[in-house]
Amino acid sequence: MNKKKQLLLNLALTVFFVAAVIVRGPNLNPLYSDGAFSWCFAISCYVVLNFFICLGSLRITTNEYNRMQFSIDSSVKSVKKGFVLLAILWVAYFAVTMLSIPLFNYKAYRDQLGTPQVSEFNETVQPLALNQLPIVDKDLARELADKKVGENPGLGSQVVLGTPVIQKVNDKLVWVVPLEHSGFFKWLKNMDGSAGYIVVAANDVSDVTLVTDHKIKYQANAYILDDLNRHVRLFGGGLFMGLTDYSFELDDDGVPYWVLTTYKNRWLFNLPEADGVLIVNATTGETNRYTIDAIPEWVDRVQPESFVMQQINNQGQYVHGIFNFSNQDKFRPSRGDIIIYNGARCYLFTGLTSVGSDESAIGFILVDMVTKESFLYQMSGATEVAAQSSAEGKVQQFGYRASFPMIINLDGQPTYFMTLKDNAGLIKQYAFVSVANYTNVGTGETIDSALRDFRQMRGSSGGILTGQTAKSVKGTVLRIASESLGDGVTYKIILEEKPNLLFTVSYDLSNELAVTQPGDRVSIDYMTSDTGICIATGFDNLAFTQKAEDGE
Incomplete structure (x- = not known):
């Protein structure tokens, strides 16, 4: 085979690899495992191709003594060098x-x-107002977004839902769900981008908004140059970068972006460490790179959850080295984690369990999803899974399933909060579970009723309410009214001496509630809720007490 044909075959192989890079958009940095493998594979293809080319140039002849002679192209020497190089690589x-x-x-x-x-829980985790508790989880956010799409004729056949991402936008906690093309022909028809995105409030199932002001041109399900990974690799400077965790986020003006974590390996091909982000405008494709110290304030997450969870697991697994066969002091993250917001910061929260234990936690860890600053809470208690089982057990007659719980600061104590959903995925009740003692469970059809039930349960079981001391007040009833909430009744009372306070009293606190009238003297033990409402923990109608003392 002549040199020209050899050159053409190598050129064809080069064109194939260039096309593969354009189509697949791989990482070509040899400092990463996938990049190094790509180069080794490509060089192997060239060496093997030229080896077969050399075999094609093999000639067998006989000399004057009828002995066979082999002649081969001089390029065989370069093939030999290629195999040596290949072996080394x-x-x-x-x-x-x-x-x-x-x-x-x-x-x-x-x-x-x-x-x-090492921190105290109530010193670093801020209390949340009850009306700010996130009751919408990822699955419910998707269902609500899907329902919103169904309300718009013609939209459902054009788009599919992307991955919901929880985030804070203008201090409001929301799930943002991108709308992506449902197929090639839908992309071809809407090459300027899909319809937009859906915003689902994390604390209100009725607050769902379809936003069509911004098209989503660059996305994972797009084609040719609109494919997000291809765009970033070829035109965003990402061809030689470690990229992961493609997250859909909004800035404070509602402009959609893709936030991609960039990372480097700290030890050869392993231990990936986030070092910044690539931010891609989902409409225009404009791409900018930022280090962790310089990212815009609206970006909530840099650290991928998988990175953080693996690092927590490694810290517990190798606490005393590789050969710790007795499992001394080993720990691991519990089965599951959750993204929570503490003030304006985004954190990953998970329990820690000793190796071999699934029900009890030996502590909890909170990791900042931007800086990776971590806080350890050394306290024993129930794991998230155990708390879910406990909450489901209290409503087992209904067959409800608990969402993955989030941990909150309630009365200065760590407490799990979760929703209880039916088979259709709709929220039916709410539950609070004590971390310290997961047998203390409060459920109700509203957050307020669940909280009252929880506080009463915790009080009746001998638990001590810390962080807030119960107060007591005596006064004359100015107004009283009852309200049915689920299976119970809540009484609301205003006292003449405290006209600016509204006391809510559960019907099961006292039999005297049903016959209490304006003008009666009463004594109320209460705690002030995060919303300012006074939740009664004890009630006594002094008019009846006085009559009993007088022997009437």
Whole structure:
């Protein structure tokens, strides 16, 4: 085979690889495992191709003594060098892959998260107002968004829902769901972008908004140059970057962006560490790179959940090295994690359990999803899964299923909050579960009623309410009214001496409530809720007490 044909075959192989890079958009940085494999594979293809080309140039002849002679193109020498190079590359690739495992540097695995700051729970986790509790989880956000799409004729056949992402937009906690093309022909018909996105309030199932002011041109389900990964790799400077965690976020003006985490490996091919973000305007495709110290304020997350959870697991797994066969002091994250907001900051929260234990937690960890600053709470209690089972057990007659719980600061104590949903995924009740004692469960059809039930349950079981001391007041009833809430009745009372306070009293606090009238003297023990309403923990109608003392 002549040199010209050899050149053409190598050129064809080059065109194939260039096309593959354009189509697939791989990471070509050899400092990453996937990038190194790509280069080793490509070079292998060139060497093997030229090897077969050389075989094609093999000539067998006989000399004057009828002996066979072999002649081969002089390029065989370059093929030999190619195989030597190939062997070196593959040996190096597998050697680096093996050296990347924890056996050769367990300290790097153990210490990647850093040393968490040991903290008191009620000092770092801020209390939430009851009306700000997130009752909408990811699955429900998707269902509500799907219902909103169904309300718009013609839209449902054009788009599919992307992945809901929880975030704070202008201090409001919401789920944002991008609308993506439902197929090639839908993309071809709407090449300026899909319809927009849906915003679902995290604390109100009725607050669902379809936003069509901004088209979503660049997305994972688009085609050709509108494909998000292809756009970022080819035109956003990402061809030699480690990229992960494609997250859909809004800035404070509602402009949609894709936030992609950039990362580098801290130990050979392993221990990925986030070092910044690529922010892509979902409409225009404009791409900017930021380090962690310089990201815009509206970006909530940089650290991928998978990175953080793996680092927590590594810290517990290698606490005393590789060969800790007795499992001394080993711990692991509990089965599940949740993104919560503490003030304006976004955190990952998960329980920690000892190896071999699934029901009880030995502590909890809170990790900032931008800076990776971590806080450790050394307290025993129930894991999230155990709390779910406890809440479901209290309403087992209904067959409700508990959402994954979030942990909140309630009365200065860590408390799980979750929703209870039916088989259709609709919220039917709410539940509070004590972290310290998961047998203390309060449920109700409203958050207020669940909270009252929880406080009463915790009080009757001998629990001590800390962070807020119960107050007591005596006065004359100015107004009293009853309200049916689920299976119970709540009385609302205003006293002449405290006209600016509204006391809510559950019907089961006292039999005297049903016959209490304006003008009666009463004594109320209460605690002030996050919303300013006074929730009664004790009630006594002094008029009846006085009559009993007088023997009437």
